[in-house]
Amino acid sequence: MAAKKDSADSLGYAEAVTELEAILTELEADDVDVDRLAEQVRRAADLIELCRGRLENAQVEVTRIVADLDALDADVDDE
Numbered sequence: 001m002a003a004k005k006d007s008a009d010s011l012g013y014a015e016a017v018t019e020l021e022a023i024l025t026e027l028e029a030d031d032v033d034v035d036r037l038a039e040q041v042r043r044a045a046d047l048i049e050l051c052r053g054r055l056e057n058a059q060v061e062v063t064r065i066v067a068d069l070d071a072l073d074a075d076v077d078d079e
Contacts (some may be wrong), residue, residue, distance in 0.1 A: 008046045013054045016047045024048075 008016065023044045026032070 001028065005058075008043075008050050013051060016050050016054075020044055020047045020051070 011019070023040050027037070027040060027044075
């Protein structure tokens with residue numbers, strides 16, 4: 001499982017979402033392969049974790065950038 005999680009880490013956000021959509025489509029099918037069910041759910045969980053982490057990192061970065069811009073504006077206003 002660690003190898004699959006490592007491969008998930010190398011995916012971009014859009015690729016992870018695309019793979020999640022494919023897994024969801026497979027799980028919604030009338031002929032779900034029960035032998036692959038747990039594997040697919042585990043993979044989906046890894047991909048969701050990756051996407052959440054990427055979103056959190058982006059939020060932190062955007063917040064930092066906006067704070068830096070606000071600080072620059074405050075410095076300009078003080079001059």
